[in-house]
Amino acid sequence: MTNTRIDVHAHFVPEHYRHALAAAGHDHPDGIKAIPEWSPELALAAMDRLGVATSLLSISSPGVHFGDDAKAAELARLVNEDAMRLREQHPERFGFFASVPLPDVDASLSEMRFALDDLGADGITIETNHHGMYLGDERLEPIFAEASARETVIFIHPTSPHGAGELALGYPRPMLEFMFDTTRSVTNLVLSGMLQRHPGARVIVPHAGAALPVLANRIELLLPLLTPAGGATPPSIRSALARLHFDLAGAPVDELLTALLSVADPTRIHYGSDYPFTPADAAVGLAERLESTTSIDDDMRQSFFVDNALALFPRLGVLA
Secondary structure (H helix, E strand, C coil): CCCCEEEEEEECCCHHHHHHHHHCCCCCHHHCCCCCCCCHHHHHHHHHHHCEEEEEEECCCCCCCCCCHHHHHHHHHHHHHHHHHHHHHCCCCEEEEEECCCCCHHHHHHHHHHHHHCCCCCEEEEECEECCEECCCHHHHHHHHHHHHHCCEEEEECCCCCCHHHHCCCCCCCCCHHHHHHHHHHHHHHHCCHHHHCCCCEEEECHHHCCHHHHHHHHHHHHHHHCCCCCCCCCCHHHHHHHCEEECCCCCCCHHHHHHHCCCCHHHEECCCCCCCCCHHHHHHHHHHHHHCCCCCHHHHHHHHHHHHHHHCHHHHHHC
């Protein structure tokens, strides 16, 4: 298979991040069995199997903040510099979304500027919540304002919801709670008006929008309940879904992909493998399903795998 695809949802696990997870008690992050094995060599081998030319790497849940602001800022800097070095070693194969140490907003702004200006990051990654701070929280206004002014890509990644112990019912949180927290947080982001106030931010929603494509009509139906007497109606979720970007990590074919296409702009949908948290064999199987589905035609498939990402990340076209 020729390596032409661009993967916007791929992760890396440098060794000192693995050690930091273990030291913070996250040997089984979000209830999964173990932190997956990862190395540049394993990643490149998986990319070749998947036909991926370039992976945009990010740190997965639970991110870099484990309760100590100073340690979180230090860990964010370490993983971002790791990603920069990896890109320098393999400039055509890797890019990255920089981690920021939220919920510490000031430190996150500082790291965001450093990563974009000095490290050449392709954007930033933020989680669906940061210790209960969801994406519509007014404290995040400076982050979205900076991203909007720079037209920066913000890659959202799900994490365990605040108070996940009771919600998850003993299941690994990626099974259900990641999807529900994505739905909860992006809805909060839209209804808060954050995206309207900062239209330059280019936001990627993971996992084909989670439950948002299915719930969009219900949210719209109930918007009048949120409207104060004589006040303005909150922003339309359907209008926002038409402007947001989405990745196809996970298992979107065919049911979720069909639902996503009913609300999203097909020029803003991107391939994602979720490797290594989705093992290589499973990622290959999911890519094959996307390759063979009759829900999309060949032109749309080419857009999802390559063209849409080239439009969002023009520097990748220079490398091709």
